[in-house]
Amino acid sequence: MIQLEHVTHAYNGRVVLDGISLELGEHRIGLIGANGSGKSTLARTLNGLVVPDSGRVLVDGLDTRKHGREVRRRVGFVFSDADTQIIMPTVAEDVQIGLRGSGIGRAEIAGRVDEVLARHGLAGHRDHPAHLLSGGQKQMLALASVMVTEPRVLVCDEPTTLLDLRNVRVVTEALRGLEQQVILLTHHLDTLAGFDRVLVMDEGAVVFDGEPGAAVEHYTALMERRP
Amino acid sequence: MSMVGLYVPGTSALYRMTAGTKLLVLLVVVTVLLVLRDPWVSLSAAVAAPSLYAVFGLGGHLWRAFRPVLLFLVLIAAFHCLFTGWETAVRVCSQLAAAVLLAGLVTRTTPVTEMLDLFERLARPLRFAGVRPDRVALVLALTIRCVPMVAGAWTASREAYLARGLSGGAHRMVVPVIVNLLRSAEALGEAMSARGMD
Numbered sequence: 001m002i003q004l005e006h007v008t009h010a011y012n013g014r015v016v017l018d019g020i021s022l023e024l025g026e027h028r029i030g031l032i033g034a035n036g037s038g039k040s041t042l043a044r045t046l047n048g049l050v051v052p053d054s055g056r057v058l059v060d061g062l063d064t065r066k067h068g069r070e071v072r073r074r075v076g077f078v079f080s081d082a083d084t085q086i087i088m089p090t091v092a093e094d095v096q097i098g099l100r101g102s103g104i105g106r107a108e109i110a111g112r113v114d115e116v117l118a119r120h121g122l123a124g125h126r127d128h129p130a131h132l133l134s135g136g137q138k139q140m141l142a143l144a145s146v147m148v149t150e151p152r153v154l155v156c157d158e159p160t161t162l163l164d165l166r167n168v169r170v171v172t173e174a175l176r177g178l179e180q181q182v183i184l185l186t187h188h189l190d191t192l193a194g195f196d197r198v199l200v201m202d203e204g205a206v207v208f209d210g211e212p213g214a215a216v217e218h219y220t221a222l223m224e225r226r227p
Numbered sequence: 228m229s230m231v232g233l234y235v236p237g238t239s240a241l242y243r244m245t246a247g248t249k250l251l252v253l254l255v256v257v258t259v260l261l262v263l264r265d266p267w268v269s270l271s272a273a274v275a276a277p278s279l280y281a282v283f284g285l286g287g288h289l290w291r292a293f294r295p296v297l298l299f300l301v302l303i304a305a306f307h308c309l310f311t312g313w314e315t316a317v318r319v320c321s322q323l324a325a326a327v328l329l330a331g332l333v334t335r336t337t338p339v340t341e342m343l344d345l346f347e348r349l350a351r352p353l354r355f356a357g358v359r360p361d362r363v364a365l366v367l368a369l370t371i372r373c374v375p376m377v378a379g380a381w382t383a384s385r386e387a388y389l390a391r392g393l394s395g396g397a398h399r400m401v402v403p404v405i406v407n408l409l410r411s412a413e414a415l416g417e418a419m420s421a422r423g424m425d
Contacts (some may be wrong), residue, residue, distance in 0.1 A: 020335050081414065084414035084417075084418055087368060087415070087419065088371075088372065089338060089371060093339055096340055097424075099363070127338075145422065149422065172360060186228060
C-alpha cells in the first residue's frame with residue numbers, strides 16, 4: 001500500500017504537486033494528464049526519487065524521506081527512455097548488475113537472470129550488446145532489469161512513448177502479465193483498458209479518480225477545453 | 228559489435244580461464260617483452276599473437292582488434308626510423324602490436340562482470356583506507372558505459388546541426404554535446420538510483 005499525505009512539491013517556485021493525498025492499493029492503476037501536469041513528479045515521489053517539499057509518502061508504512069533505499073527495493077521504476085537505463089555492455093550483464101552486492105549467491109543470480117530474460121523474450125539476446133537492441137527490446141530489457149530485483153510495486157513512467165505500435169502492444173502485454181502492483185503513466189489511453197483505477201492529473205492536482213472509461217472521457221474533455 | 232560490447236561468446240580454453248589468470252599472463256608477457264628489449268623476441272611475439280586468435284576461434288576478430296592501433300604503429304615506426312634506427316622501430320612497434328592483440332584476446336573472452344568482480348576483489352585491501360570496492364567496480368562499469376553515451380551525444384548534436392542546413396565548425400558541437408551529456412548523466416543517475424544502486 002502506498003499513501004500520499006498532503007504532498008506538495010515545487011521546481012524553482014513553480015508548484016507541480018499541490019497538496020495531494022491518495023491511497024494507492026489497487027492492482028492496476030493508471031495515471032494520465034497533459035505534459036507538465038505533474039504526473040512524472042508524482043510517480044517519482046512513489047519510490048523516493050523525488051522527496052516532496054512538504055507532506056509525506058509512505059510505502060508499506062516506510063517514509064520515502066527516511067527509508068529511500070528500502071523503498072526503492074520495494075518499488076521498481078521503468079522510465080520512458082530505455083537507453084538511459086542501460087548500464088552494462090551486454091543484456092545479461094545489465095540485468096545482473098542490479099543484484100550485485102545484494103548478498104545473493106552467484107548461482108542464484110545466474111538462475112534469476114536467465115529466468116527473467118526468458119520471461120521477457122530476451123533469452124536469445126543474453127550476450128548481445130544492449131545498445132544494439134531494438135527500441136522495444138531495450139524497453140523489455142529495462143523492465144527485466146527492474147523485475148530481476150523482485151519489487152512489490154512497479155511504477156512505469158510512459159514506457160511506451162518512444163515505441164511503435166507493435167512494441168507498445170508487446171510492452172503492454174508484459175505489464176499486464178505481472179503479478180506486482182503496477183502504476184502506469186501513459187499517453188496511450190487504450191492501454192488502460194481493464195485497469196482497476198485511473199487518476200487524471202492537471203496542474204499539480206488529481207482532478208479525477210475513477211474507472212478507466214470515465215477517466216479517459218474526463219481527460220479528453222479537459223484537453224478539448226484547453227486553448 | 229558495439230564500441231563497448233567487445234566480449235564475444237565462446238567456449239574455447241581461453242574462456243574457461245579466470246579473468247585474473249588471463250590478466251596475470253598478459254602482464255607477465257608484456258613485462259618480459261619490455262625488459263628483454265630484443266627486437267627479434269618482440270617481433271616473434273607480434274607474429275605469434277594473431278595465430279592465437281585463430282587457435283581460440285576468434286580469427287574473424289583479428290582485424291577489428293588490430294585496426295585501431297595501425298595508424299599509431301605507422302607513425303611510431305616512421306619516427307623511430309628517422310631518429311633512432313629501424314631496430315628500435317621494429318622493437319617498439321612489435322611490443323605495442325603484441326600487447327594490443329593479447330589484450331584484445333583478454334577483453335574478447337572475458338565478460339565485463341567477471342572483470343568487475345576481479346577489480347572489486349583487488350580493491351578490497353583499500354577498504355581500510357575508506358574505499359568501497361563495489362564503488363570501484365561501479366565506477367569502472369560507468370566509465371565503460373559512457374563511451375557509447377558520448378558517441379551518441381556527438382552523433383545526435385551533429386545530426387541536429389546538419390539538419391538545420393549548417394556545416395563545418397565541429398567546435399560548435401561542444402556546448403550541445405556537453406548539455407546532452409549532462410542530461411544523459413542525470414537520467415542515468417536517476418535510473419541507477421531507481422535500481423537501488425545509490
